[in-house]
Amino acid sequence: MSNLITKYFPFFTDAEVPHTVSARPDTGLYSAKLGIWLFLASEVMLFGGLFSAYIFLRIGAEPGYWPSGLLNVPVGTMNTAILIVSSITVVMAWAALKMRQLGKYKLYMLVTIICGLIFLTVKLSYEWPAKFNHFGVFIRKDAASKYEEFLGNKHLQDAGQNPRWEISGHLLDAPKGSSYSHQAEHNAEHFAHETGRHDAVTPAENDYVIQVDAVNANPSDKENDRPHFWPVPMSTKLAVISAADVESASVFAPRHSTYFATYFLITGLHGLHVLGGILVFLYLWLPFPGGTKLYKTNPEHLANRVEIAGLFWHFVDLVWIFVFPIFYLL
Amino acid sequence: MSASPSHVPATQATSHGDHAAADQAAEAAHIAAHLGAYVKVGVGLLVLTGITVGLSYVDFGSRSMNIIVGMIVATIKASMVAAIFMHLKGEKMTIWRFLIMTCIFAMGLFFLTFFAHSDPIMGTSYSTH
Numbered sequence: 001m002s003n004l005i006t007k008y009f010p011f012f013t014d015a016e017v018p019h020t021v022s023a024r025p026d027t028g029l030y031s032a033k034l035g036i037w038l039f040l041a042s043e044v045m046l047f048g049g050l051f052s053a054y055i056f057l058r059i060g061a062e063p064g065y066w067p068s069g070l071l072n073v074p075v076g077t078m079n080t081a082i083l084i085v086s087s088i089t090v091v092m093a094w095a096a097l098k099m100r101q102l103g104k105y106k107l108y109m110l111v112t113i114i115c116g117l118i119f120l121t122v123k124l125s126y127e128w129p130a131k132f133n134h135f136g137v138f139i140r141k142d143a144a145s146k147y148e149e150f151l152g153n154k155h156l157q158d159a160g161q162n163p164r165w166e167i168s169g170h171l172l173d174a175p176k177g178s179s180y181s182h183q184a185e186h187n188a189e190h191f192a193h194e195t196g197r198h199d200a201v202t203p204a205e206n207d208y209v210i211q212v213d214a215v216n217a218n219p220s221d222k223e224n225d226r227p228h229f230w231p232v233p234m235s236t237k238l239a240v241i242s243a244a245d246v247e248s249a250s251v252f253a254p255r256h257s258t259y260f261a262t263y264f265l266i267t268g269l270h271g272l273h274v275l276g277g278i279l280v281f282l283y284l285w286l287p288f289p290g291g292t293k294l295y296k297t298n299p300e301h302l303a304n305r306v307e308i309a310g311l312f313w314h315f316v317d318l319v320w321i322f323v324f325p326i327f328y329l330l
Numbered sequence: 331m332s333a334s335p336s337h338v339p340a341t342q343a344t345s346h347g348d349h350a351a352a353d354q355a356a357e358a359a360h361i362a363a364h365l366g367a368y369v370k371v372g373v374g375l376l377v378l379t380g381i382t383v384g385l386s387y388v389d390f391g392s393r394s395m396n397i398i399v400g401m402i403v404a405t406i407k408a409s410m411v412a413a414i415f416m417h418l419k420g421e422k423m424t425i426w427r428f429l430i431m432t433c434i435f436a437m438g439l440f441f442l443t444f445f446a447h448s449d450p451i452m453g454t455s456y457s458t459h
Binding site: 027028029033034037038041044045048049051052053055056059060073077080081084085087088091092095098099100226227300310311314315317318321322324325326329330 | 387389407
């Protein structure tokens with residue numbers, strides 16, 4: 001058993017692993033460098049598959065069913081900048097080790113870890129939860145004319161734009177038995193508290209009542225034809241939608257639309273990569289035998305480990321460079 | 331870094347040989363000279379992020395044109411990350427060979443998307459939301 005471990009998992013034992021520092025004569029590289037690039041090649045295929053699914057779904061979407069301007073652009077821009085800064089600091093951390101400056105390495109690595117944590121925190125404690133409390137109702141096409149004051153399709157047609165089929169905002173009242181009733185109740189209380197109005201809850205049992213987004217409050221306003229950089233505050237206008245006129249209705253979760261399905265899948269997988277990177281950086285930053293303790297015995301080996309982890313981190317940054325525009329901006 | 335004979339343990343090759351120590355010092359000097367470049371590329375990436383955001387609010391005539399412009403800027407940014415931060419500029423041929431194959435396979439993967447689009451599977455409703 002121990003022989004097997006030594007043979008196949010030498011990094012768990014004291015066995016000397018060849019070419020952690022020196023280059024293998026046949027590849028000209030230390031082995032982990034080749035290993036990480038092979039891994040990154042497989043990652044290109046993984047994200048490539050998801051991006052091609054995104055293209056497929058977006059090209060195939062019927063006019064009006066691919067939304068834009070639903071994500072918070074300033075927050076997304078800030079998170080992009082944070083990832084770029086972390087890419088700079090991780091390469092500086094590696095360079096510091098190469099120059100045998102342990103103190104600087106620790107500092108740069110700490111900044112990298114903090115940047116990664118901020119990115120994840122913003123994503124998980126702000127961006128995603130905001131979506132889970134935002135509600136969208138797709139109106140059946142044959143009933144759309146009844147909701148023209150919220151959809152503005154006549155204006156959009158005149159302007160040569162795609163039609164609008166969705167009314168979105170905060171759900172204040174849901175049809176009886178809806179799984180969103182609890183959320184609606186909570187939102188209605190908040191709405192009443194903010195505005196002093198108590199007309200959000202209707203006696204009808206088959207209606208959705210939505211405090212609509214600015215775009216649905218003034219759908220024929222030219223200002224709303226294109227997305228805004230700064231998020232526009234929600235209106236206090238209410239839309240009452242009969243359940244019979246609804247094609248589908250849900251919060252902005254993966255089930256809502258192909259847009260949100262791909263958004264959560266790709267940003268979720270990307271977030272898992274950020275988390276993985278943070279864990280590896282923590283290991284290399286703390287005094288583990290394979291972490292900063294390694295500096296005393298073999299600083300070059302530690303530098304190489306940081307380079308490998310850094311290559312992964314840059315790849316994660318590189319993926320985000322494409323994720324940010326395709327979901328937030330375009 | 332110079333290649334050492336494969337039977338010599340790696341740690342010994344670098345920490346005890348005078349030659350290796352000189353190599354290390356030369357490499358450290360080389361890296362020190364490049365620190366400014368890393369910061370410059372990083373600042374360049376931040377500026378290009380601002381440009382990406384700005385351009386997305388400019389009307390280039392159609393949504394498709396905006397997407398093309400956005401993807402061009404993103405590709406420039408990605409190339410900067412790969413070439414400088416990931417050291418692909420000046421990287422060994424072994425790695426380039428793997429990456430060229432990866433590119434070919436990834437392009438094949440994207441090409442399959444277009445097959446599926448021109449010949450969708452009957453009975454699926456991928457085209458609706």
